[in-house]
Amino acid sequence: MxxxxxxxxxxxxxxxxxxxxxxxxxxxxxxxxxxxxxxxxxxxxxxxxxxGMSGLVREIVHEGFARLQRHLTHVRQTDDPVADMALLGRAYRHNALANPHLYAVMFGGASLAGFSLTEEDRQHGRYTLGNVVKCATRCFEAGRFRAEDAELVAHQMWSAIHGLVTLELGDYLIAPYDAERCFEAQLTALMISSGDDLDSAARSVALSKERMPLEVEG
Amino acid sequence: MxxxxxxxxxxxxxxxxxxxxxxxxxxxxxxxxxxxxxxxxxxxxxxxxxxGMSGLVREIVHEGFARLQRHLTHVRQTDDPVADMALLGRAYRHNALANPHLYAVMFGGASLAGFSLTEEDRQHGRYTLGNVVKCATRCFEAGRFRAEDAELVAHQMWSAIHGLVTLELGDYLIAPYDAERCFEAQLTALMISSGDDLDSAARSVALSKERMPLEVEG
DNA sequence: GCTTAAAACATATCGGCGTTATGTAATACT
DNA sequence: AGTATTACATAACGCCGATATGTTTTAAGC
Structure with a gap:
């Protein structure tokens, strides 16, 4: 038997x-x-x-989240936590643009096709916020961010950058307000709203741009 | 003939x-x-x-954008442009939550099902930004926002709130960091990053919450 | 080592989908 | 009145996900 x-x-x-x-x-x-x-x-x-088909899709979504997690984990910690945070945002966007269809299924497939994600599936998505939360805490400790809820800051980063990426993938961002420009502005704005100085934020965001091609890859 | x-x-x-x-x-x-x-x-x-089916869907998407536009236009101008701006954000979210499936098709249907939106369709979406741009200009004139690009500010609002709403519709925002809480924080953060004072922003956002049930309906 | 239960697959089929081909009825211009 | 043109019905084609029903393979129990 x-x-x-x-x-x-x-x-x-x-x-x-x-x-x-x-x-x-x-x-x-x-x-x-x-x-x-x-x-x-x-x-x-x-x-x-x-x-069934949805089970296979769930498997792929898991892998998508794992890949995202890997991207975020590859961002190293430096003595400029705000630049690290901006680089996390860049890594997030880079991953989404490198796997556009997968990203669409991960975050938009729930309501559209027949595919419905489990609560456990979504937990995978929320889990990737851990890196961002830790980085936000470091920003607090460095005196760059107002000492507020680190998880709340992470959620704001997530919402804002996720929104920008989905609009970008949907071709809603075109010149002269193309995705590149909006993204840079978004990054800076996020750092400012979290408490960083205007100038410091701009500097750190610029710094993260230089580190970008080195630390983030597919 | x-x-x-x-x-x-x-x-x-x-x-x-x-x-x-x-x-x-x-x-x-x-x-x-x-x-x-x-x-x-x-x-x-x-x-x-x-x-064909996609033509009918496009028709409905048009109607969805028109409804969004109506929601945003119903927000009246007061002497607190920042509160008006926050109310625009609330109206945007309210419209999306009132028509979740339609919203999903408007912004996520492009890549998922067979439905592909025309560039003209997307232009409808961008057109609704007009209200936000005007309001941002009023915030500049009132000295509440840093005098920067009004359209850029509008795009940041759009990205951030659209992102929050899609995460909310995808059930990614749960207690204790539920959508309600994240949204309020997001609104305040957006006003701050645009240049408003921390306290003024909080006051205006709170004010917009009171005006909410009166000026925004389905 | 044979038997046998259980899982991995193959084949065939069902109902549903978007779309197209074909037929029919209705209308407004010549 | 005739006719071209469009609205709509019917039926079919080629997909799809899913299931029912074999068929083959495997390993445990005797």
Whole structure:
């Protein structure tokens, strides 16, 4: 009374193929039949391994959050915590722009397609705020931010930058108020509203821009 | 050589039904067959009047932007332009929460389903920024905001509040950092980053909260 | 080592989707 | 009155997710 073993290659293969299809062709390329074709199997594989299409999507969303987490963790701490914070914002945006379809599914897929994320799934998203919270605390300790709730500051960063990124991905930000310009302004504004000086904020944001290509990559 | 006249009731009926279905049951309830059933017609009506499902969706998105525009226009000017600005933010959020599925299609539908918005469609969205730009200018003139680019300020408001609203609609904001709390903080932070005093900003935001139920309705 | 239960898959099918092809009825101009 | 043109109905095509029903493989129990 023992079951047949699954081919250990099929499950990760399905995830890989699905992630590639999502990245290259968008969400409408994610179908059981397409996956079966690309994986040289039948549509049933998706059901045995993930219980359906939404299960596979959830798996990919998990990976998306993990990738975001990795991006944020790669930002090193320096003696300018405000610049570190700005770099966290840049890393967040960089990750979203590098995986636009995935990002759309992570944050917009809940209400749109049939895909509905679990509360546990969303917890993954909130977990990535930890890096930002820690950085905000360091900004307090350095006297750069008003001593307020670090988590609240993190949520403000998240909202503002997430909003900018989604507008950017939706092509709502065009010249002369393009995403680049709005983003730089947004970063500075966030630091100012958290208590930093106008000049210090501008300096730190500029500094984070120089560190950008070195510490953030896909 | 003259055509048959369309029943003048069918087209608006389709839009009404579609809007209701979207609001009550979400985007997956929008299907040609479902519409045909509800309108007691055939699936062809959608094609003759809108050229397909996406055309009908675009029509509804237009209406969504018009409704948003109406909400923002109903905010009256007072002698406290910062409170007016905060009330614009409240009206924006109120509209989004009152029509969550529609809002999701307006800003997230581009990349997700098959629906793709035209550049003209997006222009409707940007047009609603006009109210905010005007209000920002009044904040400059009142000496409450640093004299900077009014359109840039409007874009920052938009990004930040849009981001908060999408996170809220995606159930990413939960207690103790729920949407209500984050939103109030976000409003104040936006006023501060634009140049207003900490205390004045808090006062104006509080003032806007009192005006809220009177001037903003669905 | 055979039996057997259970899991991994394949095949076929169902209902639903957007869309298109084809047919029919109605209208307003020539 | 004739006719072109459009509105709409019906039916079909090719997708989709999902399920039901085999079929094969595996490992545990005897």
């Amino acid at each position: 023992s079951p047949r073993r699954a081919d250990p290659r099929t499950r990760p293969a399905l995830v890989d193929i699905a992630a590639r299809l999502l990245a290259e062709e968008g969400p409408q390329a994610l179908s059981t039949r397409r996956l079966a074709t690309e994986a040289d199997s039948s549509t049933m594989a998706v059901y045995t391994h993930f219980g | 003259s055509p048959r006249r369309a029943d003048p009731r069918t087209r608006p009926a389709l839009v009404d039904i579609a809007a209701r279905l979207l609001a009550e049951e979400g985007p997956q309830a929008l299907s040609t067959r479902r519409l045909a059933t509800e309108a007691d017609s055939s699936t062809m009506a959608v094609y003759t009047h809108f050229g």
